[in-house]
Amino acid sequence: QVQLVESGGGLVQAGGSLRLSCVASGLTFSSYAMGWFRQAPGKERQFVASISWSGGSTYYADSMKGRFTISRDNAKNTVYVQMNSLKPEDTAVYYCAAGASSVLRTPAQWKYWGQGTQVTVSS
Numbered sequence: 001q002v003q004l005v006e007s008g009g010g011l012v013q014a015g016g017s018l019r020l021s022c023v024a025s026g027l028t029f030s031s032y033a034m035g036w037f038r039q040a041p042g043k044e045r046q047f048v049a050s051i052s053w054s055g056g057s058t059y060y061a062d063s064m065k066g067r068f069t070i071s072r073d074n075a076k077n078t079v080y081v082q083m084n085s086l087k088p089e090d091t092a093v094y095y096c097a098a099g100a101s102s103v104l105r106t107p108a109q110w111k112y113w114g115q116g117t118q119v120t121v122s123s
Contacts, residue, residue, distance in 0.1 A: 002026040002112045004096050009117030016121070017084045022096030022114055024077045030054075033102035034072055034079040035110060038092035038119075048094070049081055050102040057102055086121045093118050 008020040020036070035050035049070040050059045058070050069082040079096055094117050099110035 002098070004098060004112055004114035006094065006096050006114045006117040009094060009119045011120045011122065012086055014086060014088055014121055014123050016086050017082070018086065018119060020081045020083065020094055020096075020117060020119070022079045024079070024098060024112075027098060027112065029077040029098075030074040032098040032112075033100065033104075034070075035097045035099060035102065035104075036070060036079075036081045036094060037097060037107055037110075038090075038094045039116075040092040043092075045095070045107045047105040047107075050104070051079065052102040059102055059105075061105075083119070086119075088121045088123045091119060091121050 003025045004022055006022045012018055033052055036048040037045050038048050039045040047061050051070045051072050055072050067085045072079045096114045097110035098112040
């Protein structure tokens with residue numbers, strides 16, 4: 001049974017930082033691309049960032065470039081996203097996902113999902 005478990009969310013002031021983690025089990029982690037998505041209340045789930053199975057390629061949504069950094073540790077079956085210069089509009093539930101390719105940006109194209117972790121940025 002595949003499980004993706006996110007952690008690291010919380011309440012932070014605008015301009016602050018958070019690092020989210022996602023630990024995977026039940027799959028060959030190093031064979032999967034990993035991604036982060038987010039969903040704000042009343043909005044569709046949107047792509048945040050993704051990383052190839054090797055970590056050699058990373059992709060970001062335009063609004064996250066320069067502020068967010070995705071990384072992975074295949075020895076620990078863990079993917080991270082470091083989020084800096086947070087803004088109130090970054091408030092959302094953040095989900096990690098595992099899939100076949102890091103170039104995919106549509107949620108439906110990703111195979112496995114975590115339950116999400118809440119990030120709230122106060123102004």
